[in-house]
Amino acid sequence: MPQLRSRTTTHGRNMAGARGLWRATGMTDADFGKPIIAIANSFTQFVPGHVHLKDLGQLVAGEVVAAGGVAKEFNTIAVDDGIAMGHAGMLYSLPSREVIADAVEYMVNAHCADALVCISNCDKITPGMLMAALRLNIPTVFVSGGPMEAGKAPVHGEIRSVDLIDAMVAAADDRVSDAEVEALEQNACPTCGSCSGMFTANSMNCLVEALGLGLPGNGTVLATHADRKALFLRAGRTAVEIAKRWYEQDDASVLPRNIATFEGFENAIALDIAMGGSTNTVLHLLAAAYEGGLDFTMADIDRMSRRVPHLCKVAPSSATVHIEDVHRAGGIMGILGELDRAGLLHRDVPTVHAPTIGAAVDRWDITRANDADIAEFYAAAPGGVRTTQAFSQASRYTSLDRDRVGGIIRNKENAFSQDGGLAVLYGNLAVDGCIVKTAGVDPAALTFTGKARVFESQDDAVSAILGNRVAAGDVVLIRYEGPRGGPGMQEMLYPTSYLKSKGLGKVCALVTDGRFSGGSSGLSIGHISPEAAEGGTIGLVEEGDRIVIDIPNRSIHLDVETVELDRRRDAMKAKGAKAWKPVARDRKVSGALKAYAYFATSASRGAVRDTSGI
Numbered sequence: 001m002p003q004l005r006s007r008t009t010t011h012g013r014n015m016a017g018a019r020g021l022w023r024a025t026g027m028t029d030a031d032f033g034k035p036i037i038a039i040a041n042s043f044t045q046f047v048p049g050h051v052h053l054k055d056l057g058q059l060v061a062g063e064v065v066a067a068g069g070v071a072k073e074f075n076t077i078a079v080d081d082g083i084a085m086g087h088a089g090m091l092y093s094l095p096s097r098e099v100i101a102d103a104v105e106y107m108v109n110a111h112c113a114d115a116l117v118c119i120s121n122c123d124k125i126t127p128g129m130l131m132a133a134l135r136l137n138i139p140t141v142f143v144s145g146g147p148m149e150a151g152k153a154p155v156h157g158e159i160r161s162v163d164l165i166d167a168m169v170a171a172a173d174d175r176v177s178d179a180e181v182e183a184l185e186q187n188a189c190p191t192c193g194s195c196s197g198m199f200t201a202n203s204m205n206c207l208v209e210a211l212g213l214g215l216p217g218n219g220t221v222l223a224t225h226a227d228r229k230a231l232f233l234r235a236g237r238t239a240v241e242i243a244k245r246w247y248e249q250d251d252a253s254v255l256p257r258n259i260a261t262f263e264g265f266e267n268a269i270a271l272d273i274a275m276g277g278s279t280n281t282v283l284h285l286l287a288a289a290y291e292g293g294l295d296f297t298m299a300d301i302d303r304m305s306r307r308v309p310h311l312c313k314v315a316p317s318s319a320t321v322h323i324e325d326v327h328r329a330g331g332i333m334g335i336l337g338e339l340d341r342a343g344l345l346h347r348d349v350p351t352v353h354a355p356t357i358g359a360a361v362d363r364w365d366i367t368r369a370n371d372a373d374i375a376e377f378y379a380a381a382p383g384g385v386r387t388t389q390a391f392s393q394a395s396r397y398t399s400l401d402r403d404r405v406g407g408i409i410r411n412k413e414n415a416f417s418q419d420g421g422l423a424v425l426y427g428n429l430a431v432d433g434c435i436v437k438t439a440g441v442d443p444a445a446l447t448f449t450g451k452a453r454v455f456e457s458q459d460d461a462v463s464a465i466l467g468n469r470v471a472a473g474d475v476v477l478i479r480y481e482g483p484r485g486g487p488g489m490q491e492m493l494y495p496t497s498y499l500k501s502k503g504l505g506k507v508c509a510l511v512t513d514g515r516f517s518g519g520s521s522g523l524s525i526g527h528i529s530p531e532a533a534e535g536g537t538i539g540l541v542e543e544g545d546r547i548v549i550d551i552p553n554r555s556i557h558l559d560v561e562t563v564e565l566d567r568r569r570d571a572m573k574a575k576g577a578k579a580w581k582p583v584a585r586d587r588k589v590s591g592a593l594k595a596y597a598y599f600a601t602s603a604s605r606g607a608v609r610d611t612s613g614i
């Protein structure tokens with residue numbers, strides 16, 4: 001039987017000092033010997049996805065105490081990618097993931113906590129906490145802050161659901177009037193919660209649900225809805241329950257590494273491919289697998305992408321479908337239900353809330369469960385009132401979307417496509433692979449050949465697009481924006497959005513060693529590995545080179561003779577200390593970011609820090 005980790009600080013004469021300090025935090029004799037549950041809360045007033053979390057750590061804490069545990073809350077940082085986007089702030093976004101993972105490790109290990117509740121939400125917070133959970137491997141439950149309601153605004157005279165990407169695209173489109181842009185800005189983000197499409201935050205929270213570390217509904221119950229309160233309460237109780245199962249009953253099935261197994265990761269990526277999630281999920285799953293000591297690679301993602309169909313099309317791949325609509329169609333359990341029927345779900349993987357994910361799907365999939373409570377759960381609807389308050393409304397739809405033929409969630413037979421919403425491409429331009437969200441690519445652009453337009457920063461590419469210096473047929477190639485080269489692997493949401501603003505969204509490709517927002521769509525190919533700063537071929541591309549993209553055959557090819565590429569490589573090497581660095585780029589990089597860059601690996605390894613050389 002494993003001993004409580006917290007005994008190190010709560011038992012024995014020589015811990016009198018530590019106990020004295022614990023007492024000063026409010027603990028009493030009766031508490032020593034109970035599991036200490038760390039509550040990692042990512043509350044901040046900077047981010048709408050986190051603005052409503054202030055009191056929710058204590059909500060969880062109350063349930064922890066009632067269930068027989070000791071609750072100790074601490075906070076992490078959270079970066080709002082949407083606010084950090086398009087300027088030097090974005091350099092901090094991806095590295096903040098490691099800061100969060102480290103912060104959770106530091107607090108849990110420094111104080112010898114026994115178990116963990118992760119209150120996460122936006123892009124880097126869920127992955128950072130997931131990495132920490134797999135690193136620490138103590139009983140852990142995730143509960144996210146929940147998605148934002150979609151906005152409602154007039155688009156071309158018609159009121160429809162909108163999100164921040166609509167506002168961003170319209171803002172740079174000269175054909176849209178100031179009044180319409182203003183209306184979009186006013187209405188795009190009506191409530192607290194993570195942005196309303198299948199962007200990075202929601203994708204990750206859905207994946208955590210599929211992994212079995214979050215509760216059913218974790219990915220799709222709106223932040224404003226009263227039903228999410230029950231998830232927070234249950235997360236507190238579950239943390240104590242699984243802590244007791246591990247420390248009192250020796251039940252290792254509750255540990256993160258026994259839940260997020262190789263099969264668990266296959267389930268998560270299958271969901272991702274089926275719902276056309278953000279390409280960032282690839283980066284974060286690879287990083288989480290690394291922390292969990294699993295050999296789960298791009299090759300596994302490539303393999304899965306060829307067998308899993310695309311079952312659910314959400315913003316940005318669909319203009320009007322948002323997470324609230326996925327919830328009404330049965331949420332993540334509904335999509336997993338269809339994967340299960342297609343033989344694409346490993347049913348036997350344990351979860352924190354049910355003996356197996358298969359048992360959970362049998363209970364929660366609205367097409368097989370005949371349960372009024374579950375039908376009521378998935379009827380949770382947006383309230384349509386501007387608010388920053390969690391659980392402030394309890395609206396319900398009068399019916400569910402159970403249509404698996406033409407509805408929001410399709411069965412395999414009626415899938416949007418038989419090969420899924422994400423693809424890994426290989427070729428001389430990406431020897432270690434790159435990623436494209438096929439769900440968001442116009443079918444006519446699945447094969448594309450164009451002329452390279454080379455930019456050594458996101459900013460230069462943006463100026464060229466806005467300055468009408470990019471034309472139909474161009475491949476906008478943005479390099480030295482990888483994990484090491486940026487550093488920090490910026491999201492290219494502005495270039496992809498501005499291509500759309502200029503009417504070039506379907507007639508240009510964008511290729512980069514940087515990454516994309518979950519809000520990016522179009523022929524946007526990112527994570528080119530190895531990155532330019534690591535000596536990747538992308539660093540050798542010259543203006544006007546032909547690039548051939550063939551998604552059905554999973555290839556990306558720089559159409560330049562090998563002899564010529566060898567010549568360019570030799571010339572690059574001859575530059576000595578200036579080799580594999582951007583030319584004429586004036587970018588200030590802080591010491592904190594340099595520390596990340598020093599250890600950062602390419603995207604094909606999840607952009608984790610490699611400290612093996614130390």
Ligand SMILES: CC(C)(O)[C@@H](O)C(=O)O
Pocket residue numbers: 081082083123195199200201278280491516517518519
């Ligand atoms: C701002 C967004 C849309 O949240 C973006 O950061 C993403 O990655 O999805």
Ligand SMILES: [Mg+2]
Pocket residue numbers: 081123200491516517518
């Ligand atoms: Mg993001």
